[in-house]
Amino acid sequence: MTWTLPLTFLLPLAGTLILAFSGARLGRRGTTWVGVTSVALAALVTALLAHHYLAAPEARTLTLWRWIAVGDFQPTIGLRLDGLSLTLLGVITGVGLLIHWFAAWYMQGEEGVTRFYAYMNLFVASMVLLVLGDNLLLLFLGWEGVGLCSYLLIGHYYRTAANVRAAFKAFLVTRIGDAFLAIGLFLLFRELGTLNIAEILQRAPERWSAGDPLVELAALLLLGGALGKSAQLPLHTWLADAMAGPTPVSALIHAATMVTAGVYLVARLHGVFLLAPAVLWLTGVIGALTLLAAGFAALAQTDIKRVLAYSTMSQIGYMFLALGVAGFEAAIFHLMTHAFFKALLFLSAGAVIVGCHHEQDIRRLGGLWRRLPLAYVGFLVGGAALAALPLVTAGFYSKDAILWQALAAGHGALLLAGLLGSLLTSLYLLRLIVGIFHGEAGSEGARRAEAGQGLAHGLPLVVLALLSTFLGAWLEPPLGSVLPAPHEGSEGWHLALELLAGGVALLGIALGAWLFLNRRAWLADVAARGLGARLWRLWHHAWGFDAAYERLLVRPYRGLVSGLRHDAIDALGLLPARLAWWLHVALSRTQGGKLRLYAVSMVVGATLILLVMAVAA
Amino acid sequence: MALIWLILIPFLGGLACWQGERWGDGVPRWIALGSMLLVLLITLGLWWQGDYRWPAGAESGVVPWALEWRAPWIPRFGIEVHLALDGLSLVLVALSALLGVLAVLCSWHEIRRRVGFFHLNLLWILVGVVGVFLAVDLFLFFAFWEMMLVPMYFLIALWGHSSATGRSRIGAATKFFLYTQASGLLMLVSILGLVFAHRAATGELTFSYAALRETPLSDEVAMWLMLGFFLAFAVKLPVVPFHGWLPDAHAQAPTAGSVDLAGILLKTGAYGLLRFALPLFPEASQAIAPLAMGLGLVGIVYGALLACGQQDIKRFIAYTSISHMGFVLIGIYAGTELALQGVVVLLVAHAFSTSALFILSGQLHERLHTRDLGEMGGLWGRLGSLPAFMLCFVVASLGMPGTLNFVGEFMILFGSFPVAPWVVAIASAGLVLAAIYSLLLMQRVHYGPPRSESSLADLDGREYAMLLGLLALVLVLGLYPQPLLDTAGPAMQEVQRLFDDAATPSPTTMPLGDS
Amino acid sequence: MNGVPMAHGLVLAAVLFTLGLAGLMFRRNMIFMLLSLEIMLNAAGLAFIVAGMAWDQAEGQAMFLLVITLAAAEASVGLALLNQLYRRFKTLDIDTASGMRG
Numbered sequence A: 001m002t003w004t005l006p007l008t009f010l011l012p013l014a015g016t017l018i019l020a021f022s023g024a025r026l027g028r029r030g031t032t033w034v035g036v037t038s039v040a041l042a043a044l045v046t047a048l049l050a051h052h053y054l055a056a057p058e059a060r061t062l063t064l065w066r067w068i069a070v071g072d073f074q075p076t077i078g079l080r081l082d083g084l085s086l087t088l089l090g091v092i093t094g095v096g097l098l099i100h101w102f103a104a105w106y107m108q109g110e111e112g113v114t115r116f117y118a119y120m121n122l123f124v125a126s127m128v129l130l131v132l133g134d135n136l137l138l139l140f141l142g143w144e145g146v147g148l149c150s151y152l153l154i155g156h157y158y159r160t161a162a163n164v165r166a167a168f169k170a171f172l173v174t175r176i177g178d179a180f181l182a183i184g185l186f187l188l189f190r191e192l193g194t195l196n197i198a199e200i201l202q203r204a205p206e207r208w209s210a211g212d213p214l215v216e217l218a219a220l221l222l223l224g225g226a227l228g229k230s231a232q233l234p235l236h237t238w239l240a241d242a243m244a245g246p247t248p249v250s251a252l253i254h255a256a257t258m259v260t261a262g263v264y265l266v267a268r269l270h271g272v273f274l275l276a277p278a279v280l281w282l283t284g285v286i287g288a289l290t291l292l293a294a295g296f297a298a299l300a301q302t303d304i305k306r307v308l309a310y311s312t313m314s315q316i317g318y319m320f321l322a323l324g325v326a327g328f329e330a331a332i333f334h335l336m337t338h339a340f341f342k343a344l345l346f347l348s349a350g351a352v353i354v355g356c357h358h359e360q361d362i363r364r365l366g367g368l369w370r371r372l373p374l375a376y377v378g379f380l381v382g383g384a385a386l387a388a389l390p391l392v393t394a395g396f397y398s399k400d401a402i403l404w405q406a407l408a409a410g411h412g413a414l415l416l417a418g419l420l421g422s423l424l425t426s427l428y429l430l431r432l433i434v435g436i437f438h439g440e441a442g443s444e445g446a447r448r449a450e451a452g453q454g455l456a457h458g459l460p461l462v463v464l465a466l467l468s469t470f471l472g473a474w475l476e477p478p479l480g481s482v483l484p485a486p487h488e489g490s491e492g493w494h495l496a497l498e499l500l501a502g503g504v505a506l507l508g509i510a511l512g513a514w515l516f517l518n519r520r521a522w523l524a525d526v527a528a529r530g531l532g533a534r535l536w537r538l539w540h541h542a543w544g545f546d547a548a549y550e551r552l553l554v555r556p557y558r559g560l561v562s563g564l565r566h567d568a569i570d571a572l573g574l575l576p577a578r579l580a581w582w583l584h585v586a587l588s589r590t591q592g593g594k595l596r597l598y599a600v601s602m603v604v605g606a607t608l609i610l611l612v613m614a615v616a617a
Numbered sequence B: 001m002a003l004i005w006l007i008l009i010p011f012l013g014g015l016a017c018w019q020g021e022r023w024g025d026g027v028p029r030w031i032a033l034g035s036m037l038l039v040l041l042i043t044l045g046l047w048w049q050g051d052y053r054w055p056a057g058a059e060s061g062v063v064p065w066a067l068e069w070r071a072p073w074i075p076r077f078g079i080e081v082h083l084a085l086d087g088l089s090l091v092l093v094a095l096s097a098l099l100g101v102l103a104v105l106c107s108w109h110e111i112r113r114r115v116g117f118f119h120l121n122l123l124w125i126l127v128g129v130v131g132v133f134l135a136v137d138l139f140l141f142f143a144f145w146e147m148m149l150v151p152m153y154f155l156i157a158l159w160g161h162s163s164a165t166g167r168s169r170i171g172a173a174t175k176f177f178l179y180t181q182a183s184g185l186l187m188l189v190s191i192l193g194l195v196f197a198h199r200a201a202t203g204e205l206t207f208s209y210a211a212l213r214e215t216p217l218s219d220e221v222a223m224w225l226m227l228g229f230f231l232a233f234a235v236k237l238p239v240v241p242f243h244g245w246l247p248d249a250h251a252q253a254p255t256a257g258s259v260d261l262a263g264i265l266l267k268t269g270a271y272g273l274l275r276f277a278l279p280l281f282p283e284a285s286q287a288i289a290p291l292a293m294g295l296g297l298v299g300i301v302y303g304a305l306l307a308c309g310q311q312d313i314k315r316f317i318a319y320t321s322i323s324h325m326g327f328v329l330i331g332i333y334a335g336t337e338l339a340l341q342g343v344v345v346l347l348v349a350h351a352f353s354t355s356a357l358f359i360l361s362g363q364l365h366e367r368l369h370t371r372d373l374g375e376m377g378g379l380w381g382r383l384g385s386l387p388a389f390m391l392c393f394v395v396a397s398l399g400m401p402g403t404l405n406f407v408g409e410f411m412i413l414f415g416s417f418p419v420a421p422w423v424v425a426i427a428s429a430g431l432v433l434a435a436i437y438s439l440l441l442m443q444r445v446h447y448g449p450p451r452s453e454s455s456l457a458d459l460d461g462r463e464y465a466m467l468l469g470l471l472a473l474v475l476v477l478g479l480y481p482q483p484l485l486d487t488a489g490p491a492m493q494e495v496q497r498l499f500d501d502a503a504t505p506s507p508t509t510m511p512l513g514d515s
Numbered sequence C: 001m002n003g004v005p006m007a008h009g010l011v012l013a014a015v016l017f018t019l020g021l022a023g024l025m026f027r028r029n030m031i032f033m034l035l036s037l038e039i040m041l042n043a044a045g046l047a048f049i050v051a052g053m054a055w056d057q058a059e060g061q062a063m064f065l066l067v068i069t070l071a072a073a074e075a076s077v078g079l080a081l082l083n084q085l086y087r088r089f090k091t092l093d094i095d096t097a098s099g100m101r102g
Helices: A007-055 A083-109 A113-132 A136-154 A161-192 A197-207 A213-229 A238-244 A247-256 A258-268 A270-274 A277-299 A304-324 A328-355 A373-386 A394-408 A412-437 A455-468 A470-474 A491-518 A520-528 A530-540 A542-564 A568-573 A575-588 A595-616 B002-023 B026-049 B087-106 B115-134 B138-147 B149-159 B169-202 B219-236 B245-252 B255-280 B282-308 B313-334 B337-368 B386-397 B404-416 B421-445 B461-479 B482-503 C006-026 C030-054 C059-089
Strands: A060-066 A076-081 B067-074 B079-085
Touching (some): A007 A083, A007 A113, A076 A113, A076 A136, A083 A113, A083 A247, A083 A258, A083 A455, A113 A136, A113 A247, A136 A161, A136 A238, A136 A258, A136 B404, A161 A197, A161 A238, A161 B404, A161 B421, A197 A270, A213 A270, A238 A247, A238 A304, A247 A258, A247 A304, A247 A328, A258 A270, A258 A328, A270 A277, A277 A412, A304 A328, A328 A373, A328 A394, A328 A455, A373 A412, A373 A455, A394 A455, A394 A470, A394 A491, A412 A491, A455 A470, A491 A520, A520 A530, A530 A542, A568 A575, A595 C006, B002 B026, B002 B067, B026 B115, B079 B087, B087 B115, B087 B255, B115 B138, B115 B149, B115 B255, B138 B149, B138 B169, B149 B169, B149 B255, B169 B219, B169 B245, B219 B282, B245 B255, B245 B313, B255 B282, B255 B313, B255 B337, B255 B482, B282 B482, B313 B337, B313 B404, B313 B421, B337 B386, B337 B404, B337 B461, B337 B482, B386 B404, B386 B421, B386 B461, B404 B421, B404 B461
Antiparallel strands (some): B067 B079
16 A cells, blocks of 8 residues: 555645646636645545554555665655654645635635645645655655745735735745754754664664754754744744735645644654753743744734734644653644644634625624624634633643643643643634624624535535544544653643643633623723733734844845945956056047147157156266 | 767858858758757767766776767877767766757747857857867867857847946947956966976876876965966856856847856856866865855855846846855865765756746747836736746746755755855855745746736747746756766766865875874 | 357257247147248258268268258148148148047
């Protein structure tokens, strides 16, 4: 069955090629059909592979060909299927299929459907390569490929300059991370002489003892790449702007799959990170900071998708926190459940946005629960999972696993951050749901809202809603053979933590419901004056990172570019030419055609020569 | 015998084009296309049949060429017509022939005046370049080196565009000529210096590459002679302080001229460094390696910054070339096998992607009649499949994995890291800068609000085929570069061996090593 | 003839030459410039004669014949130019004929 492994990316790739070359000839229906079917077939292959893998859970590798062979440098186009890649593969093709399908409904009135599906399929292919690659160079191929697709899809509506800027920013910020990752690869190759992941994990402990400065450096560089891709502090600024793309793109790329690639990278190279305790600690701290910072920022957004974007950052912060306390399994588990419920939330948001004729400002929505029941259910179920409502939701189990790992590893501060984050989560979520679905509609679009029709709209929402409940938590990822065992601790403490976490979530929900349903006017008043207004501004602009980067990096760069524009060095090279020109101008004055001047100059010259001769003699 | 035909075919073809003009404009085009294709076929045939592995047990110092052809020229001074081929030259000759075909194709409709003479120049550029890649007699090499300038000068001066801002095509052509000519004279001085040093040591007057490689030189003399070669090649590459001619020449040249410049002429600089500067003076090259790598870094950053500020699309692409050539310079002077192989790959990749971008900007110019980026924007929906091709090549030029450019760049960086980790770390910032300028180009031309809704002509079959062919090469070789690596490998191993030997200090050159 | 010392003759030649030179430099009228030129040539001729006498050499006088011929040729060319100048510009001012920038 291993031979079917390449099909998982070849099928979407074939979809891209068909769409790219057949262009408009397929028509809207044909395009959609090709785009969805290619991913559906990939999902089918994944299901078969999962079936076989679970029957005999051993890692399988398949080397297609040797990519480059020069001396020691022998990266291959080689695939490796193990529990970790299978989990990610399932998420990518499964959730990807649902989103592609939903997009058939979402994009029905939009321009550029062919382009959209071609890029989406290319994205799936790259993402599959990212998780299946058995060496870091192939992983890097997928890594850059998803970045490119993300760029192209954010800029889908290319006529608006702001969208293009957002796309540019997304690519650039992640590319900064990628540059670090690339240096990390150079360092690993120099030290270990291989890029094969299995060999790296085997050789790293032989080469380095824990805490060796070189391994810390390598881990730090890899972490840089992960931070960029996963929108963590300080490389997080691109994700909120990335919401300029169509909503299915946000669901697939900027919630479910690509942004979690950083988590995958750290989990995949856990052997290196475990040798670098300082970097591991830093990972956890960055995760905790991001989850709090993004949680606060989400409280003060007015755009539905931006709230969800900050929520995504915050949830990935949880995953990084889990990685930081060496709870790799918990991180991947949360990655999976997060993919389900965040995709559900984004698709529901998409249903609201299209239903309300492209209105996505919370303040201008409201009272929609009757008109858009399915979207309302989607938001409720997805929101419950996001807020980790105890026992019935998938999010509860995965978030609990993270908090428990933090406690068991003895990181009290990180645990506290996680608990505070969950309170914030409940608050911004309630604000979002109440804002969209309760109260009075604030715009014409919301008053004339129309619910979506058809299977393409309904089925993906229902399936994702089911996966977001405890049913999703039953899908336990087969990670035991790949990742180190989770921390153990006493059952009593675990139960106490579960009660505490559940209590915090419920408290947050109750507080949020009370605040946003009954005390709206008071809240608006607080946010409009004094300290409240200042906090609102700070959080609305997500702690001012954008402005700071604008001032520290973008403007100096622009200044440098406009200063150098005329190529100063070239002007220097032209100096001899300039000199010749000046001499020409000066000397041509002496040949003015004035006969008498010539006579004078002759006399003067002759006299001078005679004088010189006389003096010399 | 095949080698002399590689030079004679374009030479005779050029004369035929010139005279063929009297039977109509189509005749020179077809003759030129035919001769270019013939050269390409011969090269591919050589590639197919030949064996470019290093013969086992080859003596060091004896240069085993895969193919050789020699005839006496001026025996009194030890000058011969001596052509030889190894993997490196084969790759570059094949590349030149391929781009030659593209140059003919892309000027099919662009050139309407003096068609015959135009194709004469186009073919004679190829004569010069192929000669440079094949000559292993230093005098002959110099002759070809100078010879390729003249047709290029005419190409820019006679068929170029003068822009409104006062930059004239004649000025650009003159600048190009002066830069390369002046540096070429320095090389001539170095060649003569080397020959006389050889005669002083052995009593034999010869210009033969193999003989001159064995010349014993004092460190100081070697350094001066090496600098003469280095400057000539640095101007051609171009390395940053000597790059001034490139943007002007590119901007003012016709499309075919830009394709030849970017695709072929720049490669002669890198070829010269690999074939002459390093093997002839390994110690001196080793000594200036840090300086050269520094210049490479400056080139990467400077080219990238300058590119972002340009308004003319062809100047924009020209500056990105400078940035890419910075990587080449770093790779050459890192001197590890991996880096050197990466250099060859990047040369090929850059030739493909940059030529494609120049062809695309030529096509844009045919449709919009402007090269000003300020007057473009929002073209995505108006040009059929052109923007998609542009996207692909822009992405290739920013080094996206899966394209040949990625393989080249990353092999250079992987190979240079053990030698110069800091240089590589800074060069990696070039990856970010490459993303900035590449995407900036894309969005200034094709994204943003459109200036009008009317659609412009889509690509015709000829244009589509050219671009698709280049794209296929970039992608296929990007995923399977091994044919290139295997062919150029032995030659690069030899360079690396010489370079490495020079790095281990012998007791005579470094007395401190003994104590 | 030996009563006149050579120095006196040479001084006279120098004075004549200087006068001619000054006239050439400071006059704008072409007739005067030609006259000045003639004076200078005759000054040079005088110097030859004086020197030839002083050293009893015949070459001095031979040179003087040469100078006279030269002066005649010069005068004819000069007068032809003068004629042309007057026809074109209706003036004898040499500066108006200058067509060069500077």
